[in-house]
Amino acid sequence: MSAAENDTNVPDTPTGPRPEPIRFFGTTWVDHSGGYAARRVGVAVGSLAAAAASCLVLRIAYQGLRIADIGSFVTVLTVVMFATCSALAFRHTWSAFTARPDPDRQASLRGLLTIGFVGSLLAYFFRSLTEAPGEKLHRAEYGKAREEYEKRVTRRSGNPSKKRRRS
Template identity: 70%
Template sequence: MSDENGTPDTSAGSTAPAGPRPEPLRFFGTTWVHHDDGYPARRVAATAGSLVAVAVSCLMLRFAYQGLQIAESGTFVSLLVVVMFAVCSALAFRHTWDGFAKRPDPERQASLRGLLAIGFVGSLLAYFFRSLAEAPGEKLHRQEYERAREQFARRSTRRSGNPSKKRRHT
């Protein structure tokens, strides 16, 4: 049972599992923990969806480039636009790929927002290639979840018995 906010209701006799809870991933929820509840189908859908998004994005960029040619803006402007999208896509790919292995710095993320928006094709490609192997971000979340479970286990088994009943050596 849960209340209107979606938090578990422990007052009605049901108990929430002790310890840390896994952080949900976009499109996967918490199915990445045990690879259950449609995880393989979600991975296939995420892979196919990101590849379709890359194809549609490249088609949009092609139309934009044709618009520059129709406007006869010149070869320098056309070359500048192609180089800008290529460099921004490469940087966005690298930034997104690194974000799957470690948490990105929020300040750096905010400062790169414009570059990542221009290089959206690179981010989509990184998502596609990562989803071929795992749910994007699964490795990082699994490491954090396992570390939290180990810390919880150490904390919960550290003390045993009533400390006031211990014999004091004098």
């Protein structure tokens, strides 16, 4: 195979920043192609179904506590703990869709977010009703990166040795 034939088979790679993929959506959020609407519906239905199944599991666990007859204090404490952790997880997940969370804070909240998984699932459901979860944040970051790239490219365009000299 000659070098000329090899050059024709090389696909053109886009220059500049590339969009960051979003879970379940890839990069379809950029131009809403590739089944974007169907993916959003699927994510919404899936996260709501997972939240409902999780609530069923928590209900079975609650009934287990009632059957064990461990006392109303522990039962109430468990319910309050799950409700509080779910509310905090919802708030944290919702805010993570609009701003990048601090990695240290994220690591310290890992246990709380695990206990409050129902809140995270509900936040994912509600956000997927309007956009791909995190799309607004990714779109802003991608737009800023494209803008900065365009500024850099336009400043450096052309061959400086061919520039006409001022007299």
